[in-house]
Amino acid sequence: MELLIKNGFVYDPLNGINGEVMDIGVKNGKIIDPSQVDLSRAKIIDAKGKTVMPGGVDLHSHIAGPKVNAGRVMMPGDHYKSFIKFRKGVHRSGTGKRTPSTFLAGYRYARMGWTTVVEPASPPLETRHTHEELDDIPIIDKICFLLLDSNRILLDYISKGDFYSFKNALMWLLESTKCYAVKLVDPGVAIPWSLGKGYGMDVDDTIEPYGITPREIVTNFAKANEELKLPHPIHVHCNKLGIPGNCETTLKTMKAISDGLSMHVTHVQFNSYLGESWFDVRSGSEEIAKYVNTHPNISLDAGQIDFGTAITMTADAPFEYALFHLTKWKWAGSEVENESAAGIVPFKYKKKNMVNAVQWCIGLEVMLLIEDPWRVILTTDHPNGAPFTRYPKFIALLMSKKYREELLKKISRAGLKRSILPSIEREYTPYEIAVITRAAPAKLLGIHSFKGHLGVGADADIAIYDINPETIDFSSDYLKVKEGFSRALYTIKNGEIVVKEGEIVKEFFGETIAIKFKERPDKEVMRDIESKFQQYYTVNLSNFVIEDEEIRKLKYIPVGE
Amino acid sequence: MGRLFILKPKTKFNVPVEAEKIRPKVFAEKSLEDIKKIKVYEGNRERALGELFEIKEEAVEEDIVRIILEGDFRKVWRIGEKMGFGEILVNGDCGHYLGYNMKGGKIVVKGNAGSWIGAEMTGGTIEIHGNAGDHIGSVLRGLKASRGMKGGKIIIHGNAGAEIGTQISKGLIAVEGDCGPLPGLRMSGGTILIRGNCAGKAGARMTGGKIIICGNAGGVLPTFYIDSIAKSVKVKGEKIQGPFFLFLGDVLEDIKCNGRLYVNIDKNPELSKFKEFLGE
Numbered sequence: 097m098e099l100l101i102k103n104g105f106v107y108d109p110l111n112g113i114n115g116e117v118m119d120i121g122v123k124n125g126k127i128i129d130p131s132q133v134d135l136s137r138a139k140i141i142d143a144k145g146k147t148v149m150p151g152g153v154d155l156h157s158h159i160a161g162p163k164v165n166a167g168r169v170m171m172p173g174d175h176y177k178s179f180i181k182f183r184k185g186v187h188r189s190g191t192g193k194r195t196p197s198t199f200l201a202g203y204r205y206a207r208m209g210w211t212t213v214v215e216p217a218s219p220p221l222e223t224r225h226t227h228e229e230l231d232d233i234p235i236i237d238k239i240c241f242l243l244l245d246s247n248r249i250l251l252d253y254i255s256k257g258d259f260y261s262f263k264n265a266l267m268w269l270l271e272s273t274k275c276y277a278v279k280l281v282d283p284g285v286a287i288p289w290s291l292g293k294g295y296g297m298d299v300d301d302t303i304e305p306y307g308i309t310p311r312e313i314v315t316n317f318a319k320a321n322e323e324l325k326l327p328h329p330i331h332v333h334c335n336k337l338g339i340p341g342n343c344e345t346t347l348k349t350m351k352a353i354s355d356g357l358s359m360h361v362t363h364v365q366f367n368s369y370l371g372e373s374w375f376d377v378r379s380g381s382e383e384i385a386k387y388v389n390t391h392p393n394i395s396l397d398a399g400q401i402d403f404g405t406a407i408t409m410t411a412d413a414p415f416e417y418a419l420f421h422l423t424k425w426k427w428a429g430s431e432v433e434n435e436s437a438a439g440i441v442p443f444k445y446k447k448k449n450m451v452n453a454v455q456w457c458i459g460l461e462v463m464l465l466i467e468d469p470w471r472v473i474l475t476t477d478h479p480n481g482a483p484f485t486r487y488p489k490f491i492a493l494l495m496s497k498k499y500r501e502e503l504l505k506k507i508s509r510a511g512l513k514r515s516i517l518p519s520i521e522r523e524y525t526p527y528e529i530a531v532i533t534r535a536a537p538a539k540l541l542g543i544h545s546f547k548g549h550l551g552v553g554a555d556a557d558i559a560i561y562d563i564n565p566e567t568i569d570f571s572s573d574y575l576k577v578k579e580g581f582s583r584a585l586y587t588i589k590n591g592e593i594v595v596k597e598g599e600i601v602k603e604f605f606g607e608t609i610a611i612k613f614k615e616r617p618d619k620e621v622m623r624d625i626e627s628k629f630q631q632y633y634t635v636n637l638s639n640f641v642i643e644d645e646e647i648r649k650l651k652y653i654p655v656g657e
Numbered sequence: 658m659g660r661l662f663i664l665k666p667k668t669k670f671n672v673p674v675e676a677e678k679i680r681p682k683v684f685a686e687k688s689l690e691d692i693k694k695i696k697v698y699e700g701n702r703e704r705a706l707g708e709l710f711e712i713k714e715e716a717v718e719e720d721i722v723r724i725i726l727e728g729d730f731r732k733v734w735r736i737g738e739k740m741g742f743g744e745i746l747v748n749g750d751c752g753h754y755l756g757y758n759m760k761g762g763k764i765v766v767k768g769n770a771g772s773w774i775g776a777e778m779t780g781g782t783i784e785i786h787g788n789a790g791d792h793i794g795s796v797l798r799g800l801k802a803s804r805g806m807k808g809g810k811i812i813i814h815g816n817a818g819a820e821i822g823t824q825i826s827k828g829l830i831a832v833e834g835d836c837g838p839l840p841g842l843r844m845s846g847g848t849i850l851i852r853g854n855c856a857g858k859a860g861a862r863m864t865g866g867k868i869i870i871c872g873n874a875g876g877v878l879p880t881f882y883i884d885s886i887a888k889s890v891k892v893k894g895e896k897i898q899g900p901f902f903l904f905l906g907d908v909l910e911d912i913k914c915n916g917r918l919y920v921n922i923d924k925n926p927e928l929s930k931f932k933e934f935l936g937e
Contacts, residue, residue, distance in 0.1 A: 182701075599888065637707035 097591055098123045100133045101558065104143030105565050108150060109535035110549035114527045115565055120148065122562035123557040125591035129552055145564040146585060149530050150548050151211030151557030152487075153537040154359040156331075156362050157478040158395050160215045160229035160238075162222045163409045163438050166428050167195040167479070171407060186232075187600045194407050198232040204485055205237040208585035209559025211606070212516050212538070213548055214239040216279055216331060216362065217411055219432040220247065221635070223273040224642055226580025230608055231648040235594050237557075237606040239541065241331055243411055245313060246286035248434040249628050254316050255306040263320045264621040267613055270326075271331075272641040274610040274650065276541075277328035278317055281411040282335050283310035284446050286437040290320055295414035298414055299348045311352045318357040325656055327394065327611065329358040333367075338415050340371045343380030347387055350394050363399025363477040365437060365459040374451055379458045379515040385465035388472075395540055396466065397473040400459030400490055402482030403452065403507075405444045409480065412598075413437035434632045451510025461515065463494060464522045469531040470539065488581035491533070492574040494524040497575035521631045526565055527577060543609065543653070556591040559584045607651040616657040659736040660685065662692070663694040670732035672700035672710060673752065681722035681743025681762065689714045717803045726751070731771070737764050740781065753790070756783050759809065772818065773797075778828070779807040784814075789835065791818035794830045801844060802826070822849045825866065829893060838875070841868045844916070850892050854924075863907050863916035869897060870917070874920040876927070881906035881918060890919050898905040902931055 099122035106118040106646035118276055120132035120139075158164055168175070171194065178193035180200055187284040190200030205213055213236050218226040220242060227297040230238040244250060255260035265452055266278070284303040290295035297303075299311045317330045334349045336342035346367040353359045361367070368380040388394050408419060413429055416439025423443055431437040438514070445452040459481070466472040474491070497520075504518055512518060524532075538548025546555050570577055583598030594602050629637045660682055676727055678858065693707030704906065706712065706748040730736065730751040737745050741760045746767075750764065753771035756764050765786075772790030776785045776797060782862035796805040805824030812831045816926040819837030822830045826846040835853035839861055846866040851859075858874030860868050869890050881904040890897045901919040908914055 170799070173797065173801075173804075174799075176797065 098138035099141060099556070099588065099591060099593075100135070100138045101143050101148060104146050104148035104560060106148045106550060107530040108550040109180040109527060109531045110539065110544055111551045113550075118148075120558065121389060122558075122588065122591045123231075125552055125556050127552055127554045127556050130496065131523060132380070139558070141586060142558050145566070146229060147526065147563045147565060148550075148582075149209070149540075149559050150534045150550050150554075151559050151587065151589065152205075152209055152533050153212040153543075153548050154205070154210055154475065154484065155214050155537040155540065156216045156475045157484050158215060158217065158398070158480070159196075159213060160198065160228040160233065160240075161218050163217075163430075163440060164195055165225075165229070165412075166430070167407050167409050167440050168192065168197070170197055170426055170428055171442060174405075181333040181358055187603050193480060193485075194405065194483050196483075197386070198229055199234060199381060200258065202234040202236050203600050203619050205600055206587050206589065206600065207584060208485070208582060209561065209595075210236065210484075210487075210533075211557040211559070211587070211589050212237040212239070212242060212543070214276075214541070216241045217243045218273075219243045219274065219411070219435045219438075220269055220273050221432050221435055221633070221640070223275065224646070225372045227347070227608065227642060227647055231605070234603045234605055235589055235600075237547070238608045239276045240608070240610075241277045241279040241328075242273055243279050243436050244269065244317070245283040245411075246278040246436050246550075248594055249625060251284070251303075251306050251308065251313070252628065254310050254312060258456060259319070260618070261318065261621045261624065262316060262519070264617040265625055266317075266320050267324055267615075267620065268617040268625060270611060271613055271617075273432065274608070274644075274647060276609060276611055276653075277326060277331055278321060279331045279333070280290050280314065280317060280644060281333045281436070282337060282415070283313040283332070284286050284308070284429065285335070285412055286435070289437045290431065291412075293610060295418055296376050297414075299335055299352065309408060311349070314349060314358075315352055318353050318359055322357050323465060324613070327653060328540060329360045329656065331360050331362055333410070333412065334364050335410055337366045337410075338369075338419070340369045340373055340377045343368045343370050343383055346380075349384060350391070351388055353393060355393060356390075356423060358393040358395075360395045360397070360593055362397050363475065363480065364462055364651070365395045365399040365401065365455060366477075368458050368462065368605055369454075377451055377454055377514065379461060381455055381458050381461035381465055381516075382516060384462060385516070388466055389468070391473070392468075394473040395473070396462060397475040398459045398463050398475075398479050399475055399477040400454070400463075401455050402443050402476065402486045403447045403456065404447045404482070406482055407442045407479045408644065409438065409440040411436045411438040413439045413620070416441050430475065433634060438537055447507045449657070450508045450510040450514070453508035454514050457511070457517040458509065459518050460490070460493060460500070461520065463532070464520045466518075469524075469528045470536045472532060473537050473540070474532045484562070485535070485582070488578045489628075491524075491529055491581050492578040493568040494532075495526075495529065496628035497523055498572055524569055526563075533593055556588055557584070558588040560586040560588075606647055607649040608647050609653060610647075610650050611655045612652040614654055659717045659719050659723065661715040661717045661723045661725065663713045663715070663725045663727060664730060665727045666733075667709060669713055669729065670699065671707075672732070674733045675735055676706075677738040677757075678706065679724060679733075679736050679745070680738060680740040681727075681745070682741060684724060685722045685743070697794045704807050723753055730852060731812065732769075737762075740764070756781070759783070775806065775809065775811045776809075777804055778807045778809045779790075782812070783812045785811045786814045787874070788815035788834070789813045789817045790891070792823065793821040793841075794825055794828070795818050795820060795823035796799050798840045802843060805845075805883075806847065816853065822847070825849070828926075831892075835872065841866065841916075843910070844868075848892055849895070859920075860904075860907060860916055860918045862910040864911040864914045867917040867919065869901070869919040871897065871924070874928075877902075877904055877918065877920060878907065880909040882908065882914060883934055886922065886932075886935065887919060902928060
């Protein structure tokens with residue numbers, strides 16, 4: 097199918113195009129020079145007065161995997177009123193707002209113009225389940241990160257100081273589970289948690305019986321990540337998440353990474369609280385922003401919260417257990433053998449609650465205070481902070497100080513005194529919005545050669561929004577901006593029109609992107625891993641490895657020399 | 658000048674009909690022709706109300722909107738959902754979710770009723786002359802306690818099923834006959850009156866309100882403390898003669914033990930050991 101998108105205002109930060117009126121040609125799922133489009137056969141989309149952007153890339157969104165499934169079971173109330181009806185030949189039905197079913201997750205992302213999504217935490221043993229669910233998500237391209245912080249085999253190597261074996265084991269784990277990058281959740285926490293401890297573990301606390309610290313875990317992974325030339329830096333959920341005073345811990349973790357190495361600190365909002373207790377909690381966004389502004393090896397995503405019910409699900413089990421005692425509603429906890437421990441707790445963020453108001457401000461503050469938009473990314477840590485369907489709201493909030501003032505009137509005044517959001521004047525331009533939602537995540541993921549831009553040769557993932565940047569005043573017409581971004585006029589995925597005027601018109605399945613190392617893991621190390629695997633796990637190693645055929649559409653990215 | 662509507666099913670329904678539109682407010686604003694065009698779902702198909710039911714209108718002297726449902730309504734669900742005023746009379750059996758989220762008015766069922774009757778209701782009266790199913794006056798699964806029954810009255814002249822009054826915080830559920838296990842699960846207020854026997858586990862995880870069991874209670878949970886003997890209990894001005902054991906609980910949920918469980922002494926000989934604890 098050939099397409100020609102005519103006269104749109106194009107925002108393509110990776111190619112430096114800022115709102116120029118341009119034509120874009122599409123052929124065989126790739127972007128081509130518009131002059132080469134065969135006009136007799138091509139479908140022409142008139143995008144005059146519309147905004148054209150590359151398809152969105154979400155760096156951190158829990159949309160699949162065993163814990164999302166447990167969340168669905170735990171929240172039947174989430175599925176009563178939020179649903180989509182079946183339409184024959186067009187799309188399937190689905191339910192759920194905060195934990196949508198697989199189909200609905202794909203449709204909702206496509207409706208907003210997002211085309212690539214990362215499931216950021218999958219324990220190795222449960223990754224087969226994650227891939228089964230990802231296979232079921234239509235339209236969008238999927239990436240899966242591997243949860244490795246408490247993996248007994250890797251921790252063994254770290255405690256012995258055997259970096260070579262560690263690196264090879266890491267390589268084998270990533271490749272055999274068809275995952276893309278390393279995710280560390282509260283590094284090492286599942287080890288003390290198996291003894292009922294571990295709440296509030298700091299960077300320099302010792303993890304028994306290994307005798308190592310979370311700092312060593314992070315630095316070892318960062319070093320191995322660098323030596324293996326993985327496309328994405330290590331994806332770290334820092335220690336002491338959700339505990340007042342954790343800003344210092346986050347800064348310590350960032351400082352542990354020396355200049356040659358790089359790190360992505362995820363949902364930083366949950367990790368930037370100053371103060372000693374919940375009574376004197378303050379926003380620590382300034383400290384975080386100050387450090388990140390001067391250190392280009394660190395990147396962030398926001399983890400913005402929104403008011404209303406959310407479901408917190410993370411592999412930080414002690415924190416979830418503590419949160420359950422705060423909410424006294426529901427809790428689920430589980431431990432994956434030798435690998436990680438996770439918890440799920442539904443949580444309601446309230447406008448009039450001081451702490452929740454501070455949290456709400458921190459996410460926006462971080463995004464507004466960090467000067468380089470290429471290193472800060474808009475996420476809500478779906479469904480921990482808010483469902484991903486709230487992205488348009490936060491885009492509008494970032495672009496309009498007036499909208500922020502409007503909403504700040506409604507939230508807790510005690511919370512406002514502890515944050516600096518009311519004093520921030522900055523407003524994002526549409527170009528910067530295109531950076532934080534498309535170009536920057538694609539670049540951080542290392543898929544910017546074919547995703548997140550509209551240059552010739554890129555995948556034809558395009559979103560067209562009914563927003564005219566010439567007539568609209570982004571600062572005062574914030575409701576129009578919000579509506580415009582929540583229903584894409586057209587979403588084009590791999591050269592096919594999948595969304596038209598906010599409705600799904602076609603369904604197909606996207607790819608799962610994984611990495612393939614050019615070198616093979618050391619045979620000596622492999623033998624060691626095999627014996628360790630037999631010793632530690634209840635499954636056989638041959639049953640653990642995920643084959644290529646098990647995944648619907650697999651795309652490899654070559655990594656290494 | 659009021660309006661009276663009579664609905665009769667044209668056929669026997671094989672799949673559930675989601676009839677949340679059968680409520681006085683919707684009918685009061687429309688002419689008979691428009692009422693026949695109201696869309697409801699039968700299974701997964703959209704149908705007009707006139708296709709499924711014979712609808713007649715009669716004028717009445719009183720200033721009231723009354724809907725009379727004649728025949729078998731066992732497969733018709735969600736009748737009177739979110740109803741605020743008026744009357745619905747079912748001459749026969751009716752299905753699940755009758756009076757779901759009801760705010761006012763009156764529903765009378767002459768036959769039996771399904772499950773989830775008066776779920777999440779905040780006002781009004783439901784009276785059932787036959788038996789009723791499970792989860793009467795309960796909250797839908799998985800929702801917060803604040804969504805439970807907050808007011809109104811449910812009176813069942815027959816028997817009721819399991820888990821009646823889950824998470825109720827205000828209002829009255831009265832069962833003339835027997836009821837199944839787990840009445841008043843997680844209740845925080847309101848009253849549940851069971852004149853017959855109960856299948857056990859009454860008041861599990863309750864933090865407030867009262868449950869009165871005039872027949873056999875099927876045992877009392879070990880997380881309840883014996884408090885005293887009450888000669889009678891007052892429910893909405895009516896005096897119910899005992900004598901009753903008064904238990905407080907559930908200590909597992911709340912150490913304050915504000916929930917009160919009255920159990921008839923004469924009908925529960927297996928609980929007579931509690932008399933010794935009270936020194937009588």
